[in-house]
Amino acid sequence: GENVEQHPSTLSVQEGDSAVIKCTYSDSASNYFPWYKQELGKRPQLIIDIRSNVGEKKDQRIAVTLNKTAKHFSLHITETQPEDSAVYFCGDYSGGSNYKLTFGKGTLLTVNP
Amino acid sequence: DSGVTQTPKHLITATGQRVTLRCSPRSGDLSVYWYQQSLDQGLQFLIQYYNGEERAKGNILERFSAQQFPDLHSELNLSSLELGDSALYFCASGSGNTEAFFGQGTRLTVV
Numbered sequence: 238g239e240n241v242e243q244h245p246s247t248l249s250v251q252e253g254d255s256a257v258i259k260c261t262y263s264d265s266a267s268n269y270f271p272w273y274k275q276e277l278g279k280r281p282q283l284i285i286d287i288r289s290n291v292g293e294k295k296d297q298r299i300a301v302t303l304n305k306t307a308k309h310f311s312l313h314i315t316e317t318q319p320e321d322s323a324v325y326f327c328g329d330y331s332g333g334s335n336y337k338l339t340f341g342k343g344t345l346l347t348v349n350p
Numbered sequence: 351d352s353g354v355t356q357t358p359k360h361l362i363t364a365t366g367q368r369v370t371l372r373c374s375p376r377s378g379d380l381s382v383y384w385y386q387q388s389l390d391q392g393l394q395f396l397i398q399y400y401n402g403e404e405r406a407k408g409n410i411l412e413r414f415s416a417q418q419f420p421d422l423h424s425e426l427n428l429s430s431l432e433l434g435d436s437a438l439y440f441c442a443s444g445s446g447n448t449e450a451f452f453g454q455g456t457r458l459t460v461v
Contacts, residue, residue: 328450338450340385
């Protein structure tokens with residue numbers, strides 16, 4: 238996305254390991270950061286999100302951290318399973334006068350059994 | 351099922367032609383976003399509408415246009431189609447800085 242940089246573009250891990258995907262944004266007015274999972278041939282679906290007034294959010298094996306000062310946020314998946322294999326997109330919603338919901342270029346996560 | 355309906359699911363057309371993609375948002379959602387997803391590419395933001403008005407524009411070509419109608423459904427018009435316009439076009443609906451729900455997408459093939 239034009240406002241969001243996402244790394245890495247591909248990530249391969251062994252089942253049971255952790256995976257971390259990082260994103261940086263540029264607009265200080267950004268206030269909402271969703272993460273979407275897109276399985277092959279399917280639509281993107283929200284897996285977790287975080288707002289700018291929160292530093293960390295966790296949902297079972299998935300967590301997101303936000304560093305507003307550095308303008309970056311990360312997705313952490315623990316105890317990865319083969320069904321976690323998909324493309325993950327980080328999103329950035331810019332408020333103020335710029336209401337875009339833009340996404341990073343995506344990370345292809347492969348979890349090897 | 352996300353509640354967002356896109357039609358048609360598939361579209362094959364020739365270069366130079368014009369097509370219209372349709373999106374019906376979830377009940378109650380005022381925002382509609384359009385995205386283009388090409389092979390090995392991410393979700394390129396095209397345009398956003400809120401309650402009938404254009405709110406934000408992204409990398410949308412001049413050959414493309416969109417609108418949102420009073421009943422909140424939206425249409426994306428693609429004209430003078432080129433081979434490079436072949437892609438999966440998604441629409442999503444939401445309420446601003448909250449979850450955006452994606453439709454199943456329209457796969458456009460330009461031959």
